[in-house]
Amino acid sequence: MRSPAQNGGRRLTRRGLLGGxxxxxxxxxxxxxxxxxxxxxxxxxxxxxxxxxxxRSRYVHLAxxxxxxxxxxxxxxxxxxxxxxxxxxxVGSITPTDLHYERSHSGxxxxxxxxxxxxxxGMVKQQxxxxxDDLRAMPTLSRVAFxxxxxxxxxxxxxxxxxxxxxxxHGLISTNEWTGVPLxxxxxxxxxxxxxxxxLAEGGDGSxxxxxxxxxxxxxxxxILAYGQNGEPLRPAHGFPLRLFLPGFEGNLNIKWLRRLKFxxxxxxxxxxxxxxxxxxxxxxxxxxxxxxxxxxxxTSPSGMMQIRPGYNRITGLAWSGHGRIDRVEISTDGAKSWxxxxxxxPKLPKAQTRxxxxxxWDGKPTKIVSxxxxxxxxxxxxxxxxxARTGTNALFHYNAQQTWAIDQDGKVRNVLQ
Amino acid sequence: xxxxxxxxxxxxxxLCCSDSATAAEFGRPATAEEIKAWNIDVAPDGTGLPDxxxxxxxxxxxxxxxxxxxxxAKGEGGFADRLAGGRGSLATDHPVKTVGSFWPYATxxxxxxxxxxxxxAPQTLSDDDTYAVVAxxxxxxxxxxxxxxxxRSSLPRVKMPNRDGLVPDREFSVITNSRQHQGRKP
Numbered sequence: 001m002r003s004p005a006q007n008g009g010r011r012l013t014r015r016g017l018l019g020g021x022x023x024x025x026x027x028x029x030x031x032x033x034x035x036x037x038x039x040x041x042x043x044x045x046x047x048x049x050x051x052x053x054x055x056r057s058r059y060v061h062l063a064x065x066x067x068x069x070x071x072x073x074x075x076x077x078x079x080x081x082x083x084x085x086x087x088x089x090x091v092g093s094i095t096p097t098d099l100h101y102e103r104s105h106s107g108x109x110x111x112x113x114x115x116x117x118x119x120x121x122g123m124v125k126q127q128x129x130x131x132x133d134d135l136r137a138m139p140t141l142s143r144v145a146f147x148x149x150x151x152x153x154x155x156x157x158x159x160x161x162x163x164x165x166x167x168x169x170h171g172l173i174s175t176n177e178w179t180g181v182p183l184x185x186x187x188x189x190x191x192x193x194x195x196x197x198x199x200l201a202e203g204g205d206g207s208x209x210x211x212x213x214x215x216x217x218x219x220x221x222x223x224i225l226a227y228g229q230n231g232e233p234l235r236p237a238h239g240f241p242l243r244l245f246l247p248g249f250e251g252n253l254n255i256k257w258l259r260r261l262k263f264x265x266x267x268x269x270x271x272x273x274x275x276x277x278x279x280x281x282x283x284x285x286x287x288x289x290x291x292x293x294x295x296x297x298x299x300t301s302p303s304g305m306m307q308i309r310p311g312y313n314r315i316t317g318l319a320w321s322g323h324g325r326i327d328r329v330e331i332s333t334d335g336a337k338s339w340x341x342x343x344x345x346x347p348k349l350p351k352a353q354t355r356x357x358x359x360x361x362w363d364g365k366p367t368k369i370v371s372x373x374x375x376x377x378x379x380x381x382x383x384x385x386x387x388x389a390r391t392g393t394n395a396l397f398h399y400n401a402q403q404t405w406a407i408d409q410d411g412k413v414r415n416v417l418q
Numbered sequence: 419x420x421x422x423x424x425x426x427x428x429x430x431x432x433l434c435c436s437d438s439a440t441a442a443e444f445g446r447p448a449t450a451e452e453i454k455a456w457n458i459d460v461a462p463d464g465t466g467l468p469d470x471x472x473x474x475x476x477x478x479x480x481x482x483x484x485x486x487x488x489x490x491a492k493g494e495g496g497f498a499d500r501l502a503g504g505r506g507s508l509a510t511d512h513p514v515k516t517v518g519s520f521w522p523y524a525t526x527x528x529x530x531x532x533x534x535x536x537x538x539a540p541q542t543l544s545d546d547d548t549y550a551v552v553a554x555x556x557x558x559x560x561x562x563x564x565x566x567x568x569x570r571s572s573l574p575r576v577k578m579p580n581r582d583g584l585v586p587d588r589e590f591s592v593i594t595n596s597r598q599h600q601g602r603k604p
Contacts, residue, residue, distance in 0.1 A: 128445035197593035207534035284509030
């Protein structure tokens with residue numbers, strides 16, 4: 001393998017010539033030297049040996065950011081409560097498995113699948129224990145869908161820090177392909193009493209996270225007892241060996257390290273649906289069982305802490321809705337005064353992130369850019385003023401107001417409320 | 419093929435091939451003993467509460483030995499959440515959500531402490547000590563008196579200050595599905 005030093009002399013010369021041209025929006029992994037003439041492109045040669053698993057290029061730097069409560073970052077991973085996906089650096093709509101956002105309430109348990117069991121009981125004909133072999137032998141279903149923590153966006157409830165990236169504001173969402181046993185199959189198999197309307201799902205983590213799942217037709221039809229993620233077994237951080245996956249519903253319902261399903265006829269009122277994941281409104285009441293992730297979108301480039309230059313800039317971002325498919329994304333480059341339709345690039349799957357893009361020529365004057373999405377149920381992402389007027393600023397979870405990025409005369413992009 | 423038709427096709431294929439499967443082919447019956455060991459949730463009406471009892475004085479000791487290092491000597495918070503106070507703050511710009519100001523059910527406190535606390539060693543407190551530490555936290559919040567003794571019959575009767583503070587969303591306040599109708603006798 002050729003060492004990088006072999007071309008060092010030429011690189012140094014080039015770097016000297018190029019001066020300060022780095023730092024543009026979208027320049028994924030900075031630091032590499034430009035090759036303006038084809039004669040500067042390094043010569044070919046034999047490459048590294050093949051390997052059992054492939055690593056990212058050493059020129060690409062992608063990582064999540066472990067965070068604590070809003071505004072506390074970065075934090076030591078041992079006290080982090082979530083880890084946000086670098087959506088400013090991702091392309092397309094699928095999140096690489098190792099970068100899928102992470103959230104847990106008592107760390108990541110180390111579970112031997114041979115010793116993992118799922119107990120199904122309560123209002124059922126047969127109270128059964130399944131092993132992972134049992135579950136893997138059942139019929140399977142795969143589905144590409146987003147998963148979103150209800151805390152996504154919580155940075156901006158009261159104030160907007162100017163020094164945050166879109167990873168900080170919106171990194172608690174990811175899209176993967178999930179594979180497992182259809183929930184409906186297990187419900188039929190064990191003979192769930194038709195009068196059962198709620199199911200408790202409980203994890204094998206240290207805090208035994210447990211949530212009541214309403215047994216609507218939609219959830220019965222779309223729920224998955226998932227053991228696969230992007231073609232391989234779940235990663236431990238995402239629930240290995242088994243998790244519940246409910247497309248479109250708040251992250252915390254998608255119980256990881258799943259080891260118990262109990263069928264009943266009312267909600268169980270666990271801590272995670274009373275003390276947490278309920279949304280305090282301005283009048284002091286809290287919304288409970290606000291389980292669906294609402295229509296949402298964010299421009300990921302240009303976005304917080306990037307810098308752009310006058311002239312052509314491509315705007316791109318991600319849109320999603322727990323109601324269904326994204327039908328339309330509009331963007332504004334004049335602070336929400338006028339809007340035009342962005343192009344939806346790539347697959348438009350229901351309850352999955354959809355990539356959007358739009359051409360834009362920046363005239364160099366300070367402005368604000370915003371996106372707003374509409375789904376196939378005609379839900380429109382609200383502007384911040386309307387959203388806050390309705391909700392107040394104390395809800396902590398389920399923030400889906402439009403995200404505004406301000407651009408100053410130097411092209412610096414900053415997080416603002418609106 | 420559109421995603422929806424792919425999905426529909428997948429489900430149809432599944433139905434056609436799976437009707438011969440019975441529960442007997444997958445899994446094994448759970449024993450009563452296993453269910454008892456794993457069935458740890460406690461409902462607002464007290465279903466799931468174990469035998470045993472605990473009082474505030476014992477609870478203070480349990481709390482100092484197992485909880486105060488993270489939650490503060492009187493539950494005022496520290497490394498981990500504040501557990502007491504905050505009454506009257508929910509409609510202000512700085513709401514303080516604690517067991518006393520926000521939790522609607524005392525049974526949830528028993529359920530949560532039993533399943534998840536103390537954080538480094540969950541499910542190690544005895545049932546008596548769990549009742550006791552729950553009594554202590556409720557007393558710190560002026561919800562039960564200093565001489566309170568809690569057990570499976572008294573705990574569900576504790577009325578929490580924010581009992582009516584949570585409003586279920588309309589979409590999930592009454593759950594119906596087509597299976598209910600299938601099950602109904604004509």
